[in-house]
Amino acid sequence: MRKEATTPLGAFLQNNASPRVLFLAGALLFPAFLMQQDILLRALEILLFICLNALSGRRIRVLNYVVVTAGIVVFNLVIPTGRVLVTVLGLSITEGALKSGLLKGTAMSGLIALSQFSIRADLHLPGRIGGLIGRSLFYFEKIMGERRRIDRRDIIGSIDTLLIEVQAAGALEAGAGRLRVRSSVAGLAVLLLIVAVNWGAYVFTLIHPKPFWG
Amino acid sequence: MTRKSTSSPTKRADLVAFLGAICLFLSAIEYMIPKPIPFLRVGIANLPILISLDLLPIPLLLLVVVLKVIGQGLIGGTLFSYVFLFSAVGSFASAFAMILFRRIFGRHMSLVGVGVLGALFSNMTQIVLARFLIFGEGAWLIAPPFLALGTVTATALGIFAERFVARSRWLATLRAAL
C-alpha cells in the first residue's frame, strides 16, 4: 500500500514527477545500471535507488536487500571459479564466484529498488499492451507488498487470501479518480540529474575499466 | 470448449493483467532461489497459466504469457539479453504444449500431466536454443539432469496446481463470474 510521503523531500518526488517521466527515468536507468560492472559503483547506485525509494515515501527494509544479495552471493560461491581468496570449512571462496555472485545479487536488489521507485500505479503506457503491462506491474507491486502474508503452514490458503484481497483492492483503486501529477521543472531536473549520474558512472567505466572493484 | 463469457472485456483484461502479475511475483520468488547451473528453472511462474487453462480462451491465455515474458524482462532487467529470449521461447513453448494437451486429453489427464508435458517442451526448446546460442555441444551434457529435474518439479507443481484449483475460493469466484 502506498504511504503518503512524510517528509517534504518525499512529497517532492511524488508531486513533481509524473508517472510517465518516472518510468522513463527508470527505463533509462535500467541499462546504465545493468551495464555497470563495477561492484562498488553498483552498490552506490543501489544505495541511491533505495534512498530515492525512501524519499518517495516508501517503507524501506534494508535487511531485505541485504539478505537477498547475501543469499545469491553465498550460493554462487558454492561453485568455485577463479582465484581462491580464503578457504572456509573445505569450501574455497573464489574471486570469480564472489564477483559473479555480487553482480547477480546486486542486480537483483538494484532492479527491485529501481522498479519500486520508477513504477507507479497510475502509469499509462501507450497502446493496449502497454496499458495491460502497466496494470500487471501495478498488481505485481501490490502482491509483493503483501507477500509476508504467505504462511508456509497453509500455503494454498494464505496465497488464496492474498489473491482475493489484492485483486479486490486493485479493483477499487482502478475506479478511484486520481489527480494527474504533472512534472515540474524541478522534478524533471532531479530525475535528469540521477539519470546523468548513473550513465556518467557507466561511461566512466568505459574510459577507466575496472575502476574500483569490477 | 469455447466459453461464452458473461463478464465485461475490461474485467477480463484486468484478470489477464492480474494473472500476469502473479506470474511475475512467482518468477521473482524463483529468481531468489539460487541455482548452481544458470538455466535450471523450477517453472513456478507457469503456475498461473496452468491454473487458468480452463478459465480463459486461448488468445487471453497467450496474452498472459506475453505479459509474463515482457514483465519478467522489465523487472529482471533482462529485456536486452539472452535470458529474455530463453524466457520467451520457454514460456511460449510451454504454454502451447499445455493448451494443446489439455484440449487433446481433457479430463483424462490432470494438471500434473499437462504441466509435465509443458515443462518438457519448454526445457527441450531451451536446450536446443542453448546449444546453438551459447553452449555448443556442451548443452547436451546438462540436458538429462535438466529434463529430469524439470519432470520432478513439474510433477510437484502439477500436484500443487490441482490442489489449489480444488481449494481456491478465489478461483471459484472467478469461474462463477466468467
Added chain:
Amino acid sequence: MRLKAFDYLAISLSLLAVGGFSIYAYAGRNKTGDVVIEASGEQWIYPLNVDRTESVRGPIGATIVVIKDGKAFVQDSPCPDKLCVHMPAISQPGQWIACLPNRVFVRVRGTSDQKIDELSY
C-alpha cells in the same frame, strides 16, 4: 489427489526423454571436473567445461594455462626447456602438469572431492 492414467503417460514420456538424452550425452563422454592451478602461494580453480585462458605469475614469469574442450594444458611458460608445454593435456582427476622452474602446478580434481588436502609445494 489421484494421478490419472495419462499423467503417468506424460511422466513416462518425460523420463524417456531423459534417458534418451543421457545415452546421447554420456556415452563415451566423461564427467568434467575442476582445474586447480597453484602458483606463488595462490590457488585458482576453474571448471573444465568452460574454455578459457589464464595467465599465472611465477618467479620467472607468466605461465599460460589453457582450458579447451574439457582438457587443460600449458600453452606457454618462461622455463628454458618447456617440459610443461610438451606434457599432454590433462582431463582426469589426479592428472597433473607442472612447471618446476616457474613453480606452477596444474592438476585436475573431481567435482565432489572438495576436501582434498592442499598439496604442499
